[in-house]
Amino acid sequence: MTTHFIAHDAADTVGVVVVEKVLAGQEATGWIMETNETVTIKALVEVPLGHKLALADIKNEDTIIKYGNDIGRAVSDIPKGGYVHVHNVKTKRW
Amino acid sequence: MGNSQQSFFGFLRENGRVGVRNHVLILPVDDISNAAVEMVGHNIKGTLSIPHSYGRLQFGADLELFFRTIIGTGRNPNVAAVVVIGIEPGWTQRVVDGIAQTGKPVSGFSIEGEGDLKTVAKASRKAQEYVQWATELQREECPLSDLWISVKCGESDTTSGLGSNPAVGNLMDKLDPLGVHLCFGETSELTGAEQVCANRSSTSEAKEKFLNTWNAYNDFILENKTNDLSESQPTKGNIAGGLTTIEEKAFGNLQKIGKTTNFIDVLEPAEEPTKGPGLYFMDTSSAAAECVTLQAAAGFTVHLFPTGQGNVIGNPIEPVIKLTANPNTAATMSEHIDLDVSGILKREMNLDQAGSELVNITVRTANGRHTCAESLGHREFVLTKLFRSA
Numbered sequence: 001m002t003t004h005f006i007a008h009d010a011a012d013t014v015g016v017v018v019v020e021k022v023l024a025g026q027e028a029t030g031w032i033m034e035t036n037e038t039v040t041i042k043a044l045v046e047v048p049l050g051h052k053l054a055l056a057d058i059k060n061e062d063t064i065i066k067y068g069n070d071i072g073r074a075v076s077d078i079p080k081g082g083y084v085h086v087h088n089v090k091t092k093r094w
Numbered sequence: 095m096g097n098s099q100q101s102f103f104g105f106l107r108e109n110g111r112v113g114v115r116n117h118v119l120i121l122p123v124d125d126i127s128n129a130a131v132e133m134v135g136h137n138i139k140g141t142l143s144i145p146h147s148y149g150r151l152q153f154g155a156d157l158e159l160f161f162r163t164i165i166g167t168g169r170n171p172n173v174a175a176v177v178v179i180g181i182e183p184g185w186t187q188r189v190v191d192g193i194a195q196t197g198k199p200v201s202g203f204s205i206e207g208e209g210d211l212k213t214v215a216k217a218s219r220k221a222q223e224y225v226q227w228a229t230e231l232q233r234e235e236c237p238l239s240d241l242w243i244s245v246k247c248g249e250s251d252t253t254s255g256l257g258s259n260p261a262v263g264n265l266m267d268k269l270d271p272l273g274v275h276l277c278f279g280e281t282s283e284l285t286g287a288e289q290v291c292a293n294r295s296s297t298s299e300a301k302e303k304f305l306n307t308w309n310a311y312n313d314f315i316l317e318n319k320t321n322d323l324s325e326s327q328p329t330k331g332n333i334a335g336g337l338t339t340i341e342e343k344a345f346g347n348l349q350k351i352g353k354t355t356n357f358i359d360v361l362e363p364a365e366e367p368t369k370g371p372g373l374y375f376m377d378t379s380s381a382a383a384e385c386v387t388l389q390a391a392a393g394f395t396v397h398l399f400p401t402g403q404g405n406v407i408g409n410p411i412e413p414v415i416k417l418t419a420n421p422n423t424a425a426t427m428s429e430h431i432d433l434d435v436s437g438i439l440k441r442e443m444n445l446d447q448a449g450s451e452l453v454n455i456t457v458r459t460a461n462g463r464h465t466c467a468e469s470l471g472h473r474e475f476v477l478t479k480l481f482r483s484a
Binding site for chain 2: 003008015016018021031048049050051052064065066069070071072084085086089090091092093094
């Protein structure tokens with residue numbers, strides 16, 4: 001079975017697409033490295049290789065979790081299966 | 095451990111260090127000696143000239159770093175002998191003396207009062223003597239603990255944090271117990287993960303040194319920045335590859351130190367380690383050529399460079415091994431990639447296997463296999479400058 005996306009930790013709210021792309025509406029299969037679990041998420045938009053999709057509903061100003069840690073803040077609401085990148089997430093540091 | 099290599103074949107130097115390459119270096123003290131250096135390099139085949147942009151009117155900490163880097167480059171065990179050329183005799187001799195401490199052959203020539211042509215004639219004869227001497231040196235079998243390995247990632251993307259960086263980390267976890275010297279750096283690129291990194295110190299002294307170093311760099315960035323550093327850090331290449339914030343990049347970066355390896359000390363830029371075998375953190379820029387130049391100057395002899403989007407850097411002194419977990423990069427930029435670990439993302443390869451393959455190619459490189467960067471002629475030598483000249 002193809003792995004479409006990978007997440008590092010069980011607590012992560014984003015996963016990384018590891019196939020050429022996932023298509024809008026596609027049921028994407030994901031591997032959670034920490035627990036070796038498999039999950040399925042419906043991608044709402046097309047997401048290319050290396051880019052992220054939301055594994056849960058994220059609200060504006062929520063902390064994004066990856067590697068089990070804080071990697072930034074959402075600057076808009078992001079639905080589960082949505083595309084997560086520089087248009088809706090910013091650094092907290094600079 | 096998963097692989098049987100416990101030794102490699104290297105050049106045993108006068109001070110007990112072991113080199114994996116055997117360069118005769120033509121080294122300029124300053125930018126105006128570059129022409130003479132290149133003339134010598136052209137006259138005598140089998141030499142390595144490294145022109146650079148600085149060495150004049152620097153002062154204070156910037157000058158100290160400059161000398162540490164230039165002298166360290168000459169001292170590196172991958173260098174058999176050095177011809178130093180400078181505009182005047184004082185700083186030329188300082189560089190010669192610093193290199194001579196290792197016991198290797200080194201000579202200095204200065205241009206004032208002589209002119210380029212007379213200087214080049216004398217320096218060329220010395221370079222020829224060194225090349226003929228160095229080319230008769232033979233490799234000897236040495237334990238893996240004689241390898242000093244530096245690491246830095248570049249043009250990272252999310253595959254770096256998923257595959258290529260953890261593969262490097264797996265190598266560290268395998269080699270640290272064997273007594274190998276290891277080095278990582280990129281101070282600003284740990285922003286977001288600095289507390290987690292600090293907790294990977296083996297002593298409270300190392301932890302404190304690390305946090306002081308990171309805080310100083312962070313203060314400098316906060317003082318000088320004009321925006322949120324979008325496109326500078328992370329770079330446009332990082333962003334195109336899917337990395338969104340510096341925090342995300344930092345946690346990916348940190349995967350390079352594996353799961354069990356802790357750092358034993360913190361080094362100034364280009365500072366040679368003094369606490370024996372183990373992992374060191376060096377305060378460096380996150381710009382690839384600057385970082386590897388500093389690590390080579392501290393005496394590291396092989397470099398591992400995981401890349402996502404395809405950084406093509408090499409170094410004149412340290413062979414730079416490139417690995418990637420990005421299947422597009424492995425396919426479109428294959429002439430640059432020594433090890434493809436994209437199988438990790440397809441779950442065709444696990445981290446232990448990737449780490450073993452990386453140890454394998456590291457030993458092959460140490461034994462003489464030219465890396466992609468070497469064969470393509472990538473020799474980026476970039477000095478870190480702390481502030482303007484006087």
